[in-house]
Amino acid sequence: MPPKRTRYNRIKLVLYEKEKSNGWLAEKIGVKAVTVSKWCSNVNQPTISTMYEIADALQVSIYELLVPNTFSKKG
16 A cells, blocks of 8 residues: 655645745635635635635745645655
8 A cells, every 4th residue: 555645735835934824814815714724724725716816915826836846756
């Protein structure tokens, strides 16, 4: 059986890198903090139009939110 792969959430990682909180992002794009929390924990995912709003608020390319910047292979 192959090892379980960890799924990293790009929104959560970019928030961390930018030293921003879920509450900050929620306020910037007009949603509840619990909504951002659900996105960051992969319970729900934002629409593509919301992804553009998130990218704009975080001042990153939408590509950075959708595509991991590193790939690692084990074994």
